[in-house]
Amino acid sequence: MTLMPNFYRDRVCLNVLAGSKENAREIWQAAEGHVLVGVLSKNYDSVASAVTDMRDYAALIDNALSVGLGAGDPNQSAMVSTIAGQLQPQHVNQVFTGVATSRALLGQRQTVVNGLISPTGRPGMVKISTGPLSSQAPEGIVPIATAIALLKDMGGSSVKYFPMGGLKAVEEFRAVAKACAEQDFWLEPTGGIDLDNYAAILQIALEAGVSKIIPHIYSSIIDKASGNTRPDDVRALLAMTKKLVG
Numbered sequence: 001m002t003l004m005p006n007f008y009r010d011r012v013c014l015n016v017l018a019g020s021k022e023n024a025r026e027i028w029q030a031a032e033g034h035v036l037v038g039v040l041s042k043n044y045d046s047v048a049s050a051v052t053d054m055r056d057y058a059a060l061i062d063n064a065l066s067v068g069l070g071a072g073d074p075n076q077s078a079m080v081s082t083i084a085g086q087l088q089p090q091h092v093n094q095v096f097t098g099v100a101t102s103r104a105l106l107g108q109r110q111t112v113v114n115g116l117i118s119p120t121g122r123p124g125m126v127k128i129s130t131g132p133l134s135s136q137a138p139e140g141i142v143p144i145a146t147a148i149a150l151l152k153d154m155g156g157s158s159v160k161y162f163p164m165g166g167l168k169a170v171e172e173f174r175a176v177a178k179a180c181a182e183q184d185f186w187l188e189p190t191g192g193i194d195l196d197n198y199a200a201i202l203q204i205a206l207e208a209g210v211s212k213i214i215p216h217i218y219s220s221i222i223d224k225a226s227g228n229t230r231p232d233d234v235r236a237l238l239a240m241t242k243k244l245v246g
Contacts, residue, residue, distance in 0.1 A: 010034055011206075011211070011212060011213065011245055012034070012202065012206075012212075012213045012214075012215070012241050012244075012245055013034055013035060013036060013212075013213075013214050014031055014034060014035040014036070014214075014215060014217065014234065014237055014238065014241070015035070015036045015038060015066055015091070015188065015214050015215065015216040015217070016031075016035060016036075016037065016038060016216075016217055016218065016221065016229045016234060017037075017038040017039075017040070017068070017218050017222065017229055018037045018038065018039055018057065018228075018229065019222065019223075019226060019227035019228035019229060020227075020228060021056055021057055021060055023228040023229060024037045024039075024057050024060055024061055025060045025061060026228075026231045027061075027229055027231060027234050028060070028061040028062075028064060029231075030231035030232075030234040030235045030238070031234050031235075031237075031238050032238065033062070033064070034238060034241070035064060035234065036064055036065070036066040036090060036091045036214065037057065037061050037064055037065060037066060038066040038067075038068045038093075038216075038218075039053075039054050039057050039065065039066070039067065039068060040068040040069070040070040041067060041068060041069060041070060041076050041079045041080050041083055042068075042069065042070025042071075042073055042076050043070070047079060047082045047083055047086070050079070050083050051083055051086050051087055054067065054083065054087055054089070055087060058087065058089060063088075063089065063090050064090055064091075065087070065089040065090060065091065066089065066090070066091035066092070066093060067080055067083050067084055067087065067089050067091070067092050067093065068080075068093045069093050069094070069095070069116075072093075072095065072116055072130065072162055072163070074095045074097075074098075074130060074131050074132040074134075074135045075132055077094060077095050077097070077098035077101075077131060077132060078098070078101070078132075080092060080093065080094060080098065080102065081094070081098055081101040081102040081105050082105065084102050084105060084106055084111065084113075085102075085105030085106055085107070088106065088108075088111065089111060090110075090111060090112065091111065091112045091113075091114075091214075092106070092111060092112065092113045092114070093114055093116070093160060094113055094114060094115055094116065094156075094160075095115070095116045095130040095131045095132075095135075096115045096116055096117060096128045096129070096130045096131060096134075096147075096150075096151070097130070097131030097132075097134060098115075098131065099113055099114075099115040099151060099154040099155060099156040100154035100155055102155075103154065103155030103156070104155070109155070111157075112157040112158060112186070112214075113155065113156050113157050113158075114156065114157060114158040114159065114160035114186075114188050114214075115147075115151045115154070115156045115158075115159065115160060116130045116160045116162055117130065117144075117147050117159055117160070117161060117162075117176075118130060118161075118162060118163065119161070119163070119164065119165075119169040119172045119173075120139075120141050120172070121169075121172075122141075122172070123171045123172045123174070123175040124143060124144055124172075124175045124179075125141050125142070125143060125144070126141065126142065126143075126144050126147050126161075126172075126176065127139050127140060127141050128140050128141075128142055128147050128150070129141075144175060144176050144179040145179050145182075145183065147159070148179060148180065148183045148185050149183070151185070152183075152185070157186055158185065158186030158187060158188050158212070158214065159176060159180060159185060159186070159187050159188060160188040160190055160216075161173065161176050161187065161188065161189050161190060161191075162190035162191045162216075163190070163191030163192065164189055164190060164191040164192055164193070164201075165191055165192045166191070166192035166193060166194065166197045166201075167192075167197050167200060167201065168192070170204070173189065173201070173204060174204055174208065177204055177205045177208035177210055178208050180205075180208070180210045181208045181209035181210050181211070184211055186210070186211065186212040186213070186214065187205055187210045187212070187213050187214070188213075188214040188215070188216060189201055189205065189213070189215050189216070190215075190216035190218075191216075192220075193215055193216065193217045193218075193220065194217070194220035194221070195220065195221070195233060195236060195237070198215065198217065198237060198240060199240050199244060201215065202215060202240070202241065202244055203244060206244060206245070217233075217237060221233035221234070221237075
């Protein structure tokens with residue numbers, strides 16, 4: 001199985017959720033491999049059951065597995081780190097305070113580990129108090145440049161900017177993209193992204209000069225009846241990406 005992500009060669013890689021193992025394979029094929037397939041730790045009652053099941057997912061998609069929290073739930077942070085250490089996926093989603101633990105348990109630098117920071121209503125400032133305890137405390141708000149430096153200190157690979165609400169926080173997103181470009185740090189826009197606003201969001205990050213962008217597109221492309229991500233929508237996102245990136 002591949003540890004070094006295939007998407008290292010690409011500037012943009014999609015991140016979408018799989019509703020089943022068959023759906024994971026469909027998504028991966030629809031995206032021509034330019035995708036990380038999310039499976040949520042919150043859907044499992046133990047680390048052991050998660051590792052066993054996620055290993056099957058990984059085998060179907062050349063390990064293009066993204067271990068998820070579940071709507072950014074800080075209470076899943078420790079479980080995600082433990083799963084990541086055992087499974088060695090290509091991508092790990094973490095709250096801000098969980099980044100160092102994940103990196104230490106992984107024991108290598110290839111796996112992408114993001115750190116969740118949130119909008120504040122003030123361009124240039126972000127909330128980093130997204131951990132199990134800190135999310136219940138008074139908000140920890142810092143300049144985006146400081147947040148990125150802290151993530152680098154902890155072994156993080158990228159900013160997970162969530163919840164964006166699509167284009168609702170567009171000026172804040174511009175500031176985050178600018179800072180990521182200036183500090184050569186990767187960016188993962190997340191929350192409210194759909195087929196209608198995806199191109200605009202991606203364009204902002206590209207124009208800012210971000211070196212690697214991993215947009216998360218979740219509920220808007222999931223079939224409510226089956227719980228599966230629609231492969232046709234993934235193909236549409238890939239086509240938009242190719243058009244913008246060239």
